[in-house]
Amino acid sequence: MREFLHMPNTAESHSTAGGVAAINAPSTPTAVTGIAPEEIKRYMQLYAANPLFGYHDKWIISDNPYRRPIDQQAVTRHDFSRPLKRExxxxxxxLAAQRMLFNVYETDFVFLPEKDFAAKRADFESFYSNENKLLGELIRPTLETHLFGFLEEEIDISGKWSAAAVESYLRHLIENHERSEIDILSAVLSSLDPEKAALTLLIQVAGDFLTESSSSARNLLGKFGLVQSELFKIAIDDYGYGVHKAKHSTLFESTLETCGLATExxxxxxxxxxxxxxxNNYYHYVCRDHSKFFRAIGAIAVGESLFAHTCRKFSEMLRAVFGNxxxxYYFDEHYHIDAHHGRMATENxxxxxxxKYGDSVIPEIVRGMEELQSITSLADDDFMAQLIWADDLEGQRTAASRIHQSGLSQDAESRITTAVLRKGDPISTRACDADSLWLVESGTLELVAGHDRSIQIEAGEGIVVLRGRLHGASSVSPECLYHVYELKD
Ligand SMILES: [Fe+2]
Ligand SMILES: [Fe+2]
Structure with missing residues (x-):
């Protein structure tokens, strides 16, 4: 029932990143934990220093669900003690905070490798160790406020709400959604390389679909009457009534496999x-903290209600791109079952x-509905911006040479770093807060913009990396020397 949802991109466009925050934490304890921000920051650095979260040597992390790199330098550099703005x-x-938070949440779930458990046993024990979990719990509230605090300001549930108004709000939402082509799917189809674009999208949803329903299943334990059993019905559908090959995540594995992607x-x-x-983190955020239960059921009702149409269009897109x-089947199955789940979530x-609990819970339910839509539009914006940039790597190389030839001006650019990469060095992906110009002085650099999406930059060439765009780099030659300049204009 925990579904990845897509809808038309109705939100205004948002710029992709803000400036690098200076560490300027107030020394008063946070209201959330009663621990001083400096202390929390120290715990974050300790958390991120876990070797499990260090750099990796391959772009695809094969069959080890405990290895989840976090950009440790970003953790050291940033101030996590204030809520980020939407932009x-x-x-x-x-990016660093979302990765940490995702890891914190997922230590609640069981992950086991497909093969050779013995070789990964130390990682398994470290991931589920009390040290990792306790550090995670200490930093979690600060990360949640940092990442989701802007929603409190952005969404104002005012006016007079009734059960009938909630029902009509949802009905309009579904009607609008069902008239849409869904922007992210149109973006895949109009991409210069629809196959790679579709794989990029499948990778984005895999973070949720391969553990489908797990975060909302957090609401099933306890005792709260009829509603609990209705939520359970949705979950058991997602779990295939205990038949593994009918489990929705198993169906999704088959989609990945037939597109040539790994299923781990x-x-x-x-x-x-x-x-x-x-x-992904938003669902955990509202489903793990049971004081947000009513927000969670609002989000789940919207997710379930819109997912049927999303899946019908997703299936059409996949067939258009990959053919027979x-x-x-994962998407076709949801087209049928989530029309039903949407009704169950709304009516039951x-x-x-x-x-049962009175009109005073309505604002929380509606807040969950609104917040989910807001975060979904954020995810959609990010995906589409990445697609446009990854499609245009050649254009970004040309832009770099234009800037280079016109001469780097002291006012417009400042050098951030000069670095030497060696072939086989540990790799990672990151996002920057400003547009940057990369210039290769010697060797050959591979700039990576996603799975199977990269460009090689030779000595004397460069590339522009746009702010907020996920990227990584490795050296194709034994050694590669390059400079990075922040573009101020
Ligand atoms: Fe569902
Ligand atoms: Fe499902």
Missing amino acids: EAFGSSA AHAYWHFYLTGSLAL RVDT VVAPAIA
Whole structure:
């Protein structure tokens, strides 16, 4: 029932990143934890220093669900003690925080490798160790406020709400959604390389679909009557009634396999966009903290209600791109079942919850509905911006040479770094807070913009990396010397 949802991009466009935050933490304890921000920052650095979260040597992390790189330098550099603004949602701080938070949440779930457990046993023990979990719990509230605090300001639930108004709000939402082509799917189809664009999208949703329903299943334990059993019905559909080959995540594995992608959890960790992590984390955020239960059922009702149409269009897109070789059953199944789940969530979960717990829970339910849409539009913006940039790597190389030839001006650019990469050096992906110009002085650099999306930059050439865009680099030659300049204009 925990679904990845897409809808027309109705939100205004948002710029992709803000400036690098200076560490300027107030010394008063935070209201959330009672621990001073400096202390929390120290715990974050300790958390990120876990070797499991260090750099990796391959772009695809094969069959080890505990290896989840975090940009440790970004953790050291940024101030996580204030809420980010929406326009900072794809910056370096946001990416590091989303990765940490995702790891914190997912230590609640069971992950086991497909093969050779013995060789990965030490990682398994470290991931589930009390040290990792306790550090995670200490930093979690600060990360949540940093990443989702802007929603409190952005969304104002005012006016007079009733159960009938909630029902009509949802009905309009579904009607609008069902008239849409869905922007991210149109973006894939109009991409210069629709196959690679479709793979990029499948990778984004894999972070959720391969553990489908896990975060909302957090609401199933406890005792709260009829609504609990209705939520359970949605979850058991997603879990295939205990038949493994009918489990929705198993169906999705087949989609991945038929598109030539790995099916292990988080194999493509390096390529999860910040917006995609935000959407996954949002469900955890409201489903793990049971004081947000009513927000959670609002979000689940919207997710379930819109997912049917999304899946119908997703399936059409996959068939248009890959033809008969792709198994679209995951999406075809959801087209049927989520029309039903949407009704169940609305009529059997939201409506009875309002009837039983009173109108005072409505603003929280509607907040969940609004927040999910806001985070979804963020994820969609991020995906589409990445697609445009990754499609245009050649154009970005040309732009770099134009800037280079016109001469670097002291006012317009400042050098951030000069670096030497050696072939086989550990690799990572990151996002920057400003547009940057990369110039290769010697050797050959491979600039990576996603799975199977890269460009080689030779000595004397360069490339522009746009702010907020996920990127990584490796050396194709034994050694590569390059400079990075921040573009001020
Ligand atoms: Fe569902
Ligand atoms: Fe499902």
